[in-house]
Amino acid sequence: MEKFKITFYPENKVVEVDKGSTLLSCAISAGIYINSSCGGDGVCGRCKVIVKKGSVLTQPTGRISQEERKKGYVLSCMSTVQGDADIEIPPESRLGLDRISVYTKAEEAEKGKSVIGEDIFIHSPLATKLFLELSVPNQADRISDLERLYREIGKIKEMPIMQTGLANIRRLGELLRSSDWKVTVTLGNRNGTTEVVLIEPRDTSAKNYGVAFDIGTTTLSGQLVDLNTKKVIGTKITYNKQATFGADIITRIIYAQKEDGLEVLHHAIIDGMNMIIKDLIDEHDVSLYAVNCCLCAGNTTMIHLLLRVDPTFIRRDPYVPTASFVPVIRAAEAGIKINPRGLLSCVPGVSSYVGGDITAGVLSCGMNTTEKLTLLIDIGTNGEIVLGNKDWLICAAASAGPAFEGSGVTCGMRAVKGAIQRVSINPKDFSVKCETIGNVSPAGICGSGYIDLLAELLKTRAIDKNGKFHSDKKNKRVRQGEQGMEFVVVYKEDFDLNLDIVITEADIENIKRAKAAIFSAASILVKHMELDFSKIDQIFVAGGLGTYLDMDKSIIIGLLPDIEKSKFSFIGNSSLVGARQALLSLDAFNKSQEIAKKMTYLELSVDAAYMDEYVAALFFPHTDKTRFPTVKI
Numbered sequence: 001m002e003k004f005k006i007t008f009y010p011e012n013k014v015v016e017v018d019k020g021s022t023l024l025s026c027a028i029s030a031g032i033y034i035n036s037s038c039g040g041d042g043v044c045g046r047c048k049v050i051v052k053k054g055s056v057l058t059q060p061t062g063r064i065s066q067e068e069r070k071k072g073y074v075l076s077c078m079s080t081v082q083g084d085a086d087i088e089i090p091p092e093s094r095l096g097l098d099r100i101s102v103y104t105k106a107e108e109a110e111k112g113k114s115v116i117g118e119d120i121f122i123h124s125p126l127a128t129k130l131f132l133e134l135s136v137p138n139q140a141d142r143i144s145d146l147e148r149l150y151r152e153i154g155k156i157k158e159m160p161i162m163q164t165g166l167a168n169i170r171r172l173g174e175l176l177r178s179s180d181w182k183v184t185v186t187l188g189n190r191n192g193t194t195e196v197v198l199i200e201p202r203d204t205s206a207k208n209y210g211v212a213f214d215i216g217t218t219t220l221s222g223q224l225v226d227l228n229t230k231k232v233i234g235t236k237i238t239y240n241k242q243a244t245f246g247a248d249i250i251t252r253i254i255y256a257q258k259e260d261g262l263e264v265l266h267h268a269i270i271d272g273m274n275m276i277i278k279d280l281i282d283e284h285d286v287s288l289y290a291v292n293c294c295l296c297a298g299n300t301t302m303i304h305l306l307l308r309v310d311p312t313f314i315r316r317d318p319y320v321p322t323a324s325f326v327p328v329i330r331a332a333e334a335g336i337k338i339n340p341r342g343l344l345s346c347v348p349g350v351s352s353y354v355g356g357d358i359t360a361g362v363l364s365c366g367m368n369t370t371e372k373l374t375l376l377i378d379i380g381t382n383g384e385i386v387l388g389n390k391d392w393l394i395c396a397a398a399s400a401g402p403a404f405e406g407s408g409v410t411c412g413m414r415a416v417k418g419a420i421q422r423v424s425i426n427p428k429d430f431s432v433k434c435e436t437i438g439n440v441s442p443a444g445i446c447g448s449g450y451i452d453l454l455a456e457l458l459k460t461r462a463i464d465k466n467g468k469f470h471s472d473k474k475n476k477r478v479r480q481g482e483q484g485m486e487f488v489v490v491y492k493e494d495f496d497l498n499l500d501i502v503i504t505e506a507d508i509e510n511i512k513r514a515k516a517a518i519f520s521a522a523s524i525l526v527k528h529m530e531l532d533f534s535k536i537d538q539i540f541v542a543g544g545l546g547t548y549l550d551m552d553k554s555i556i557i558g559l560l561p562d563i564e565k566s567k568f569s570f571i572g573n574s575s576l577v578g579a580r581q582a583l584l585s586l587d588a589f590n591k592s593q594e595i596a597k598k599m600t601y602l603e604l605s606v607d608a609a610y611m612d613e614y615v616a617a618l619f620f621p622h623t624d625k626t627r628f629p630t631v632k633i
Contacts, residue, residue: 022079034047034244039245051085054085055081091499121584126583127197132149132182133181161194206228209226210291212296220269223235239414245261245264249302253312297356300352320352325596360577364575374537379559381402382400403447403514409450411502412450415437415446419442427459430462454556467508512620516558555630558621
């Protein structure tokens with residue numbers, strides 16, 4: 001096969017590729033991640049690049065304007081290499097996946113704390129370290145080295161059946177004697193059995209760490225945790241690198257069916273996880289060999305792809321996953337780089353479209369332990385809803401898209417330092433005040449910022465209830481942009497930015513569809529149980545929207561039901577909190593299994609009323625004004 005060199009700018013990265021390769025696949029090979037929500041099918045039009053020079057064959061598409069063609073723009077997924085070429089990746093086509101973001105304050109690192117408290121579960125982490133001083137064998141005590149080790153462990157801690165690997169047994173005799181019978185054992189709870197995972201000379205019991213992950217469709221969040229003290233050492237988030245292969249789980253499942261597709265998606269997840277782990281341990285001077293376990297929560301598709309399990313049947317009737325409850329395995333089996341003998345566990349899921357992230361969310365907020373009728377709304381790419389209390393739980397899922405997670409919108413970004421999360425607009429002169437995470441110069445808008453912004457645009461009559469801009473000469477911020485009408489939130493010259501921060505009518509349409517999917521799913525679930533929103537005692541709102549969420553403004557746009565505000569609590573990334581609880585407590589992990597078994601799943605795609613509810617919600621706040629009596633816009 002003929003080979004050619006492709007140079008990507010501004011990174012000046014060069015890759016050698018086969019003739020006929022798409023520019024999208026070439027960019028991925030170069031470690032450059034391009035926005036491609038349709039997974040390379042030429043539909044979304046987001047993967048635009050500029051051919052500076054060279055031989056590239058491109059298929060005609062309506063996604064490139066006449067003006068863009070003159071400048072050399074092509075869709076990278078529809079353009080193939082025919083010779084050496086120089087390619088420029090414009091800022092709007094980038095996902096920024098090469099950057100890891102960190103929460104800027106201690107309270108942000110702890111955002112989404114458990115509503116019921118961290119200490120309700122017994123402290124019994126997935127991996128435990130014990131320092132042992134074994135008795136020296138003699139004529140009166142001649143049991144084997146392995147039995148001697150097990151006996152000493154049993155004196156300190158009552159354990160179920162114990163086991164260890166052959167590699168440990170082979171080196172045990174010499175290790176015990178060379179360390180003067182003083183060793184540290186790392187114990188892991190592995191599917192009801194206590195495993196001696198690692199045996200080290202001398203006392204290393206003070207160094208025992210684990211990592212908790214929330215594997216979202218759009219974002220990947222990880223925490224390094226001291227398993228002895230339960231302290232969160234550090235928290236980092238980044239985009240899920242799979243976004244290049246599709247914005248939603250269905251597109252990725254289809255991509256997984258391509259040749260090497262499953263392998264590519266698997267590595268996209270573990271590469272991001274390993275990047276976060278390395279960044280955390282380097283920053284906090286922790287040895288990789290001291291990280292002894294990893295616990296993950298994620299939707300069912302993400303867990304399948306993490307474990308390199310074919311997700312094909314998740315999207316085929318009757319929508320059955322290969323596994324909802326996954327046994328504890330070696331992290332190395334999945335390609336996660338911690339202690340080579342470290343363990344990996346996953347919070348169990350409920351169904352194809354309600355996964356361990358929601359089980360972890362229920363665990364975190366404690367709705368399974370209260371008599372109060374509770375609604376959990378997790379706002380993400382997949383909007384999941386759980387209704388119930390300690391006696392029963394029912395759940396549903398709706399595809400909301402990634403807009404609330406800062407993806408698929410013009411100036412969207414994840415909820416990290418520099419993201420606009422609060423917005424107010426003066427109705428007289430349309431001047432805008434913004435508050436960013438970390439109180440630094442704005443770089444984009446996160447989910448809570450978009451909710452604030454939309455509510456303010458509605459309140460000031462800058463947009464109508466359908467999300468279209470009013471033509472008003474008094475409002476200088478409303479203008480014609482490259483992609484239609486837009487509102488300027490921040491002018492670039494005010495903060496020395498490359499581009500103005502704007503919201504477009506297309507962005508508003510994306511957010512409107514996302515909020516409609518979530519509200520209608522919650523509405524159907526409540527109606528299915530012959531209830532209405534007024535009967536609910538408390539509502540927990542979860543998701544990586546930011547460190548703050550304005551409930552009033554969420555109601556104004558029709559995202560949340562119009563009920564008493566005191567019933568709402570924003571709990572942040574409840575999936576990550578639940579994963580951390582399960583990492584630190586076998587009791588919590590066992591409880592997560594009970595929760596998953598207890599939940600009943602309602603499939604909205606076969607519910608005839610759901611589409612009617614969804615269409616009715618495609619308005620701000622809703623087509624039925626009586627459902628939002630306090631909203632006056």
